[in-house]
Amino acid sequence: MQTGVCYFPEHWPRERWETDVEQMAEAGLEYVRMAEFSWGVLEPERDEFAFEWLDEAVSLIGEYGMQAVLCTPTATPPKWLVDEHPEILQEDPDGTVREHGSRRHYCFNSERYREETERIVRRVAERYAENPHVAGFQTDNEYGCHFTVRCYCDDCAAAFRSWLKEKYDTIAELNTAWGNRFWSQQYDSFEAIDPPGPTPAEHHPSRLLEYARFASDSVVEYNRLHVELLTEANPEWFVTHNFMGRFPTLDAYAVSEDLDLVSWDSYPTGFVQDRQHDEATPDQLRAGNPDQIGMDHDLYRSTLDRPFWVMEQQPGDVNWPPHCPQPGEGAMRLWAHHATAHGADAVCYFRWRRCLEGQEQYHAGLRKQDGSPDRGYHDAVRAGTELQAIGDGPIENVDASVALLFDYDALWALSAQPHAPEFDYWELLEAFYGAARSRGVQVDVIHPSFALDDYELLLAPALHLVTDDLAKRLTAYVEEGGRILFGPRTGVKDEYNKLRPTLQPGPLSDLVGATVDQHGSFPSRMERTVTPVAEDDEQYAARTWAEWLDPDDAELRFTYQSEGIEFGRPAVVENTVGDGTVVYCGVWPGPDLADELVRPLLADASLPYSEQLPQGVRIGARAGHTWITNFSSERYRIVARTDASWVVGDDTLEAFDVAVAEGNLVDGLSIEPV
Amino acid sequence: MQTGVCYFPEHWPRERWETDVEQMAEAGLEYVRMAEFSWGVLEPERDEFAFEWLDEAVSLIGEYGMQAVLCTPTATPPKWLVDEHPEILQEDPDGTVREHGSRRHYCFNSERYREETERIVRRVAERYAENPHVAGFQTDNEYGCHFTVRCYCDDCAAAFRSWLKEKYDTIAELNTAWGNRFWSQQYDSFEAIDPPGPTPAEHHPSRLLEYARFASDSVVEYNRLHVELLTEANPEWFVTHNFMGRFPTLDAYAVSEDLDLVSWDSYPTGFVQDRQHDEATPDQLRAGNPDQIGMDHDLYRSTLDRPFWVMEQQPGDVNWPPHCPQPGEGAMRLWAHHATAHGADAVCYFRWRRCLEGQEQYHAGLRKQDGSPDRGYHDAVRAGTELQAIGDGPIENVDASVALLFDYDALWALSAQPHAPEFDYWELLEAFYGAARSRGVQVDVIHPSFALDDYELLLAPALHLVTDDLAKRLTAYVEEGGRILFGPRTGVKDEYNKLRPTLQPGPLSDLVGATVDQHGSFPSRMERTVTPVAEDDEQYAARTWAEWLDPDDAELRFTYQSEGIEFGRPAVVENTVGDGTVVYCGVWPGPDLADELVRPLLADASLPYSEQLPQGVRIGARAGHTWITNFSSERYRIVARTDASWVVGDDTLEAFDVAVAEGNLVDGLSIEPV
Amino acid sequence: MQTGVCYFPEHWPRERWETDVEQMAEAGLEYVRMAEFSWGVLEPERDEFAFEWLDEAVSLIGEYGMQAVLCTPTATPPKWLVDEHPEILQEDPDGTVREHGSRRHYCFNSERYREETERIVRRVAERYAENPHVAGFQTDNEYGCHFTVRCYCDDCAAAFRSWLKEKYDTIAELNTAWGNRFWSQQYDSFEAIDPPGPTPAEHHPSRLLEYARFASDSVVEYNRLHVELLTEANPEWFVTHNFMGRFPTLDAYAVSEDLDLVSWDSYPTGFVQDRQHDEATPDQLRAGNPDQIGMDHDLYRSTLDRPFWVMEQQPGDVNWPPHCPQPGEGAMRLWAHHATAHGADAVCYFRWRRCLEGQEQYHAGLRKQDGSPDRGYHDAVRAGTELQAIGDGPIENVDASVALLFDYDALWALSAQPHAPEFDYWELLEAFYGAARSRGVQVDVIHPSFALDDYELLLAPALHLVTDDLAKRLTAYVEEGGRILFGPRTGVKDEYNKLRPTLQPGPLSDLVGATVDQHGSFPSRMERTVTPVAEDDEQYAARTWAEWLDPDDAELRFTYQSEGIEFGRPAVVENTVGDGTVVYCGVWPGPDLADELVRPLLADASLPYSEQLPQGVRIGARAGHTWITNFSSERYRIVARTDASWVVGDDTLEAFDVAVAEGNLVDGLSIEPV
Ligand SMILES: [Mg+2]
Ligand SMILES: [Mg+2]
Ligand SMILES: [Mg+2]
Ligand SMILES: [Zn+2]
Ligand SMILES: [Zn+2]
Ligand SMILES: [Zn+2]
The missing domain is CATH 3.20.20.80 (Glycosidases)
Structure with missing residues (x-):
């Protein structure tokens, strides 16, 4: 270090x-x-x-x-x-x-x-x-x-046109790929395409996504x-x-x-x-x-x-x-x-x-x-x-068995069409990521095109744009024993930010074993709850986005419990495909629901995990050591399953304190208020 | 249909x-x-x-x-x-x-x-x-x-000038009509007049109103x-x-x-x-x-x-x-x-x-x-x-005996000078309109220049710009037995959006039998209440705008009850003119006050009306049928005075449900929670 | 009058x-x-x-x-x-x-x-x-x-350059004075300097301050x-x-x-x-x-x-x-x-x-x-x-023994770098000013360059830019028996809006007898409290800005009492220099803390003062008369130490009322609710 x-x-x-x-x-x-x-x-x-x-x-x-x-x-x-x-x-x-x-x-x-x-x-x-x-x-x-x-300068306009020419053979191909007949947005040449400037109403989402990609490529x-x-x-x-x-x-x-x-x-x-x-x-x-x-x-x-x-x-x-x-x-x-x-x-x-x-x-x-x-x-x-x-100098890297799929295309597409002021792709990702982290589990944050084979579990909320190729790779991953937890707004778009002519999750429908019947967003004062089909006296909070699922092969896991139109409808389903498991969650889960979804998958994968950690405490394991970090002003006691040998600190965590022990203590570790 | x-x-x-x-x-x-x-x-x-x-x-x-x-x-x-x-x-x-x-x-x-x-x-x-x-x-x-x-382009600038030349004989006439000596805003020619662009302070209200009229006319x-x-x-x-x-x-x-x-x-x-x-x-x-x-x-x-x-x-x-x-x-x-x-x-x-x-x-x-x-x-x-x-195909139109006076000039003038961030002309209209609708009464929404004779009752909140001609027509309407309920900010301006040199409501003062002594706006946390002169233990909420009235011929109906400077001052007055009745309400009424003003006028006109309906339930009568529509998630029972013959649904309204009966059931109908 | x-x-x-x-x-x-x-x-x-x-x-x-x-x-x-x-x-x-x-x-x-x-x-x-x-x-x-x-027009650009040339001999001098090597902001000539236009990030604070000065000078x-x-x-x-x-x-x-x-x-x-x-x-x-x-x-x-x-x-x-x-x-x-x-x-x-x-x-x-x-x-x-x-015609001017130091340079510098959305220099000034006014004490609001000798007490919150010369003048003032109450963010900058290479309050450190160890801002929901070292069961609210002081010669007066990182640290110190007294307050004080700081200094100066006045009541003394003004809707009784001879009103203050008595009644006067 x-x-x-x-x-x-x-x-x-x-x-x-x-x-x-x-x-x-x-x-x-x-x-x-x-x-x-x-x-x-x-x-x-x-x-x-x-x-x-x-x-x-x-x-x-x-x-x-x-x-x-x-x-x-x-x-x-x-x-x-x-x-x-x-x-x-x-x-x-x-x-x-x-x-x-x-x-x-x-x-x-x-x-x-x-x-x-x-x-x-x-x-x-x-x-x-x-x-x-x-x-x-x-x-x-x-x-x-x-x-x-x-940037929206003339150089950028010219570069954008070149970038588009590189990508599309003809302007007709571009018009079709984007769907420019909508609102008479066809271009008769690449020269006719400008950076998206001030317009009376919102821009075409395909144009916006391509401009976002172009701008990123420029960097x-x-x-x-x-x-x-x-x-x-x-x-x-x-x-x-x-x-x-x-x-x-x-x-x-x-x-x-x-x-x-x-x-x-x-x-x-x-x-x-x-x-x-x-x-x-x-x-x-x-x-x-x-x-x-x-x-x-x-x-x-x-x-x-x-x-x-x-x-x-x-x-x-x-x-x-x-x-x-x-x-x-x-x-x-x-x-x-x-x-x-x-x-x-x-x-x-x-x-x-x-x-x-x-x-x-x-x-x-x-x-x-x-x-x-x-x-x-x-x-x-x-x-x-x-x-x-x-460790003096570089030490062994983190080895993660769980990966979060993160796609800048999804970020850009969802930013252009959030459909709820508080819909933030990063924060939705964090809701799933945090569930693993609150169990002391290390997570890689990878692009969907990365190799998937080494992971026991993939977290994939709002995997928004799904190509057929990606659908195939994810299916193969599951068939070979992998586990995927999908989140809402998955499988909605094609690679040009157009809606697919099939029900969501489009090319993932077979893998998920269900389709999305309806979706809707709602303000925070209308927070929804879901309940497990097995134990319907338990309620879990969900926010911002609700999809009503229509299970085909999949098994029902959670239904909406909050009064009104969603009541009783499927909110989370689980499917078995080959040797693997797929869970599709149609809501933005609160921390407890996210835990109810992630924990069983960790267990199924025999991955070690801790008791649910307090909001401000996180564990990291790397290079034969375990770090327990306290981002809160509370005092805590660390209770490990095995005797810990402390390299830094000890089993008492002060406010904003850290302790480091030898070995991997994650399994069953618990954090208790002092 | x-x-x-x-x-x-x-x-x-x-x-x-x-x-x-x-x-x-x-x-x-x-x-x-x-x-x-x-x-x-x-x-x-x-x-x-x-x-x-x-x-x-x-x-x-x-x-x-x-x-x-x-x-x-x-x-x-x-x-x-x-x-x-x-x-x-x-x-x-x-x-x-x-x-x-x-x-x-x-x-x-x-x-x-x-x-x-x-x-x-x-x-x-x-x-x-x-x-x-x-x-x-x-x-x-x-x-x-x-x-x-x-729009503010050069074509619009030119068209605006032409429009003004059409309306005003000389630039001097325009300067006088608008009052351009204020802040040295005189023009020496029509060519000197631009669309209202960016300025350090707010624009001249007469110029804004004319630009609004011109722009609408362009469409x-x-x-x-x-x-x-x-x-x-x-x-x-x-x-x-x-x-x-x-x-x-x-x-x-x-x-x-x-x-x-x-x-x-x-x-x-x-x-x-x-x-x-x-x-x-x-x-x-x-x-x-x-x-x-x-x-x-x-x-x-x-x-x-x-x-x-x-x-x-x-x-x-x-x-x-x-x-x-x-x-x-x-x-x-x-x-x-x-x-x-x-x-x-x-x-x-x-x-x-x-x-x-x-x-x-x-x-x-x-x-x-x-x-x-x-x-x-x-x-x-x-x-x-x-x-x-x-009904197969077109059916008989709605026949309304109550009209709400709606004037785009008032909308434009008040939008330029709201004098309270929450002052919204549409919503003030809705406060009066809703009082009739919550009694099951159909309402036409007409321009003040429309024929008035067929109506038993006119609702006229913020009838802001009143010409002498309009004042005459309204007076004649009342003299012949009509009823008008005026709301605040009525009779303030002349047709050029200038203040009249008489006390508000200007040319309507005789009709109203009172003038406005003072007006003021206030934030929602300072909500005012008024009380009927007859029963001063009852209080009704009012919001946003308060006028202190100075009754001349008119009779006092409500005074301010909230503590402080308005306490005891006249808030609502009623006047009898010829065979008709005029009520002037100097506040933006809450639903209960609005009902207290509208209901007696409906009764006076012998118009059938229902019990006060819940916020989400409304009745419509048309072509020999009565619709009861439920915009709420509550269940209700419909209690009609006469036996209903149901064409759609029955006397139980589910959430977001509708029932249609033959005949006009409005009179005395009540809606009860189930 | x-x-x-x-x-x-x-x-x-x-x-x-x-x-x-x-x-x-x-x-x-x-x-x-x-x-x-x-x-x-x-x-x-x-x-x-x-x-x-x-x-x-x-x-x-x-x-x-x-x-x-x-x-x-x-x-x-x-x-x-x-x-x-x-x-x-x-x-x-x-x-x-x-x-x-x-x-x-x-x-x-x-x-x-x-x-x-x-x-x-x-x-x-x-x-x-x-x-x-x-x-x-x-x-x-x-x-x-x-x-x-x-303004940011071409004339202003030219005038700004002339103004700078007048002030700086060479562009190199300007570059050094401002610190333009930061982020490569050096100019190679005065002609290269523009008014501060749209930029990706915030502007250089020295450039902003000079533009503010230039613009004011233009007026x-x-x-x-x-x-x-x-x-x-x-x-x-x-x-x-x-x-x-x-x-x-x-x-x-x-x-x-x-x-x-x-x-x-x-x-x-x-x-x-x-x-x-x-x-x-x-x-x-x-x-x-x-x-x-x-x-x-x-x-x-x-x-x-x-x-x-x-x-x-x-x-x-x-x-x-x-x-x-x-x-x-x-x-x-x-x-x-x-x-x-x-x-x-x-x-x-x-x-x-x-x-x-x-x-x-x-x-x-x-x-x-x-x-x-x-x-x-x-x-x-x-x-x-x-x-x-x-009094018919002009009467004797107010004679104030307390002065508030107000510096437009501080206003401009702090506006460019507020470091808390609610940090408002005027309102911080008002927190100190109000403490004197709530004791019936008249206050001059003077520029720091004004003569100080006639004042018994100076209030100096956020005296942000302090030259060596000003430090000398303030020190001499105190040595000769003066009293200064400094507030937070004092002595931070040099005259070019650059940080001083010494700890805050820079050239005032000896006078204050302490330096600032740390500073921080925080939102209102994290309001801090301080406690007097003598009586640590009393707590006083403070807001927005907290400095941790490091007393050298100064005596500790208040420490932070709110839980967490500031707890127990010095918040207010007092120093004796020559015949005078200096208090440095590192927080934005609430009204009670401000009173605890100002009152003893008034007493020390033997200035007459009243009991602490209600928020809405203020006293003014001028030309042999005392005004008691009530800006509230409460009724109050005025209780004076000596029999009052009322010129206007009497000892009962109605809502928004005023009373004027002969003589100066300030000393010990109290205002009691009726
Ligand atoms: Mg790896
Ligand atoms: Mg009609
Ligand atoms: Mg003086
Ligand atoms: Zn560019
Ligand atoms: Zn135009
Ligand atoms: Zn200029």
Whole structure:
């Protein structure tokens, strides 16, 4: 396990640098990420380069036994470049240009900007190609931040047309594939197709999905340019990109294919405020939601089936969410452990020292503005020492037997047609994911095209677009003994975001053994309940979306219990196909219903699982160790089936505390309030 | 009574058409509406017409004994036309162009678009002029949908100036009529007047009202073009337009003058979500609000004093409201009966089959996406059979003795100056309308310029702009024995949206026998109460708006009872003028106060009325029958004064159920919970 | 004490004017303000002037023994001018032009508009230079209304660059001062700097602060042009401007430097609805919040340390807030007394008569639309008579021993980086100000650069930007025996809105005797409590912002008591420096905590103070009299230490009532519910 930090030497006097670097080394940090916004410093005027400062910083880092991770500085094209070539700027759908003055203002499809990118990346890469202290490179910074993936400029219009021409032989084929006769939306040529701009009513869902795919592909292509230049300069470097939490416009699987290492930036107390439908609880404001960040850890681990890095770990209070509470006592330590349990090989804190200038002055660092240690510093040192004890350097990856199927196409299609303001694909995924996690079970978050054979159980809520090929692969998986738990809104669309002319779940109907008779959404004040057919005195809450199922071969598991129109109708069914089992759940389940669905499947697969964990406590097993992490302000006692040998902490969990034991304690473990 | 359906043959394979049409005929449907968005299919390239598919569809419909209702396809100008003439597109006040990619993107004042309209309408009309299976035509589709009546493009600017020149002799006259010396808003020529664009503060209310009138008139003129071309082609056709629920920018009275038949599109569970201030109740999410749709039924019946059609009846779940719940059991049947009771001659369901493509995939049809019958199908067949039993073909129209005065000028003026965020003219109207409907009384919804003599009682809340002529007509009406119940904000403005230099209600002061001393609005948490002068232990709730009255000849009826500044002041007064009675109510009444005002006037007019009905139950009387419709999930027993002979159902109303009896049972009827 | 009224003769027939003016005189009014929006009437076409009407109105006013206050009519450039020179219009950040059609549509930096201003102002000034009935002039009207201070047009871009060149010697100096190396935001020339337009992420805080300063300075410069022209025409005239309540973009101190008299426009029931974070209470909807308007009275009195005018006093219901309730009985009288107690020398009501035309028809006047007396009329006459009894003409100014430090730079900096949606600098100020006011203590609201020596106590919450010079001045003030109560977010930034490289409160750390260890914001549902170290069974509520203090020399006063991470940490400390005392409060205090902090400092300074007053009751002492004003609907008894001699009212306060006694009764006075 390794730790690192993000550092901006260009913000500080040179005479300070050695002190800083020495203190980093003392703190046990091994990597120093630098230069992701430095274009203006590296090239203050066109072709006037100033690399000496970065040379010196890298040297110092090497001197103190650490390694530099450098970045291509393309996230912030300097003003002189924007003034020379304003056409590189992004445009909103209504034509408003996104100007210089913050960051990420360039368009991914600007030919000019790609040339400029090639020029600066080549320059940086060549400069450090032989430098022994540079371990690898990060491309750009947080693609997609501030909703910058989808641009609507002329370059994008042209690129979209080319992308479509590449995909469709003729415009007639496109018109048919999308269903453009609806509302007279036919195009007579590819040239007639624009990015989706302002219109009186909503856009055609097929056009929107294709624009989403195109925009994501533009980033893939743009990132590949960086990767190629960096790899050309030094094939030994690892090349990574720092993704973000639940960024909705960029296919992380596709970008990752070109990377050696996947990393992401984890800000737990920010994410619960701005990418979660329910209001953050006080505990979440102190430490975040472990399933929310856990699902991202698992996503980024699963992209390459390889340990990942947290390239930016929240170090304390941060500036960008609505509120900026201080994290709970020990939260920064907790996050480092939690990330490790989910497969992180390194945790790098953002940033070394609170910045005196610009937009991020209210963002903490490991050090305060005066250079003295901040809360995160102490947590980071402690976590580093503790994790070092578990393994020096990379440790064995997480081995998961359960996979959650995550499809960006589904995300994009459902975002265009949510049909309930609170319908959020990520949160529906989390409802199923959380059921496994609340039983201490590790989960891979994979694309449906990934190999399925190694998994005992697949969780597949809202597997919205299903091709015949995918249906075949899923059927084969089940026939060979696999288990799938489907969720609502599965099998609705074809690959062009058109409805299938068969009843939902379309090509999965035989596998599921049932079809969907009706669907409907409803506001939270109309929460529905379901009851198991066997024990109809038990009620389980469900929300937002209700499908009435029509079982064919499948067996009835749950019916609607809430009064009114759904009462008594099938809500969950189970089917046996070959050696495997398929459960289809037509509602968005509350936590208890999700548990009632997942637990029996875990048992059927003979997978070890714990007692149901409290909301804020999660277990992770990796590399012969078990982590128990407490994201709540409650005290708990850990009751394991076997005697635990504690490497970190012990069987008492304080607020925001962590304990690590040798071996895998998951089976039957329970967490009890103290 | 007749039923029909909307069908899009162009979305389906030709080999399917005959099956579809056969099934329609089997279902008892008599009309098939088609082609309202078909321009792109009818004319895929300029002057390359493709009518064969529609010819064939019309023939099939005729073969199976049904009639086609065709549409002018102008709501969706195809992309090739937009590309040729982008100047036909609408513009937002800030100049943002509303592009192709959904529907209704054209400007009503585009000369070019009027030419194109003439070209395509003439073509379509001539094609079917001799066709025996075409019963009539619908012009365009839902004028005003997606807030498209008011456009701000250069064509509109020019047309607005012409419209003003037509109305005012000189610019000086306009300046005086509007009061433009206020804030130096004088114009020195008509050319200096623009559509109301972005300004630092709010716009001049006179300018806003005139722009609203002009924009509505533009639609009238545009629609007239369609009507003339269609009538020219075949004078036997009926020409209709499908209005919508509470569309705020289009004067339905004015458009209707050119039509033979008025129709509208009724989506009860959508309307309660997006055009009602209070959050929809669970029952409303299942079946809608009977007074909300009832008031629209009555409006569209009253425009031509003639039975109307529901051209699009909600068939099940729909895609466009925030939530898309399944309607209650039998709701589609309920709506057909309710529409009939309010004067519908035909109910056509939208649409035949759930569409696989484009924006409306989440909109149900009578048939599911696979062609099998959906919930609406069964309801439609049942309603069709039941209604057929009451009368084959057109039946006698509703005969109402009460009229609600509805004035689009008031709507536009009050929308510009609501002076309370929750002040909604429609909902204030509904407060008075609902009081009559909750007593089983039929109501016409008429323009103040309509003949008044046939009515026993006029309801006139917020009759905001009152000319001297209108004041004279209302006075004459009362003198001859009529009754008027005025509501707050009556008699405030002159016809140019200027305040009158007399106390409110201005020219109605003598009629009312009182003036308004003060007015004020307040938030819902400050709800006021009033008490009858006779029985001051009774309290009635009032909301949003309070006027303090100053009775002259009038008698005091209610005073404010809530503590504080209004306490004891006059809130409602009554005046006797000639043989008639005038009540002026200075507050927005809650349901019980509204009943206390309306009931005595019904009694005074010797009109039969029922006991006060539950919120969700409404009665309609028409053509020798009485409908009792239950929009709630409660069970009720119907207790009539005389023995009922039930044509549909019986005296027990299930949830969302309907019963129809022979004769008029309204007098004294009561509804009791079971 | 004097009263006046705003009058628009141009809105009424000439034959009415003498009646109006006679009635004004009868009502005891002494000043009549006119012509602030009259450009279109004064100059209907370019160079065609029409002054006769205004001449006549001024003459009439003089005839009836009153004085006219005229206005430069620049707030509403007429349409012909806009059509000639559309470049004078304001632009939004995205380039949208703010068109003619309301008011304040001109850009302060338009050279053309400055020329036009000079032309019209010179004309008006010369016309009345010799007129004996014109007492003075108001410049323009409510600079900044409708967010019009910050414009983003090309003229503003050029002016901003000039302003920066004036301030910074070189672009390198600017880059360093702002910290532009952050995110590559360096400029290579002044020409490269634009107004802050649309960007993907938030703007650089230094750039935003400088733009805010520049925009405010533009108004200062523009106003100075008026002042110079008016003074040149007649040096005897007073020149004033009518500021507004809590206008956030204009430095009132800077504008006032050029004025002879400061005036402002007070709309108590509007302000509580649109510039207060908490929902207005029913009492506030009836009479406003006395501390909200009191703080503005005190600000405008303190700008020139001179009595001020209320140029526009709310006369009844007003049109622009969300709701328009009728003010409480006597509220208009109450406001006149309250203003006088705070240092007003004149109260002028807006307006004489409800206007029949344009945007303000729903704005009451002293007279109704028909000319009859309205509620405000009776209140105004009564207040005028009562105040006349206290002093005819100007009376002695308020003498305050407590000052609140108010800094527009802090306002602008904190608005750009609030870091909590409910963080509002004005309201934080009000929390401290209100503590003094709830003890009957008068407060000056001064800029930190003002002389401090006369004050016994300074209140300084969020004194955000602190230069070394200011730190020195504050230290000297304390050393010489002064007292300062600092609030949270003090001493955070340097003058360029950069963080200081020392711990907060930076250069004030020695004075405070403590530094800030951590800070955090939190939502209202996580309200924190603090407890005095001496009596830890008492708890006081605090909100929004929490700093953990690290006392050095300072003594601990309060610690956090709420459970969780802050528990037990220092929240308030006190330090002794020289002969003085400094208290630093790290939280946003609730009313009781604020009282616990302020009261001991008042006692220490031997300032007289009352018992803690109810929320709605406030006391003012001025010119040998004591005003007790009741902004609530409760009845109260006034219990004074000494026998009171009542000039107005007596010791019983009715709802919205006022009492005035001779002498200063503040010491120990208490208010008891009846
Ligand atoms: Mg694996
Ligand atoms: Mg009739
Ligand atoms: Mg003073
Ligand atoms: Zn682009
Ligand atoms: Zn237009
Ligand atoms: Zn400007």
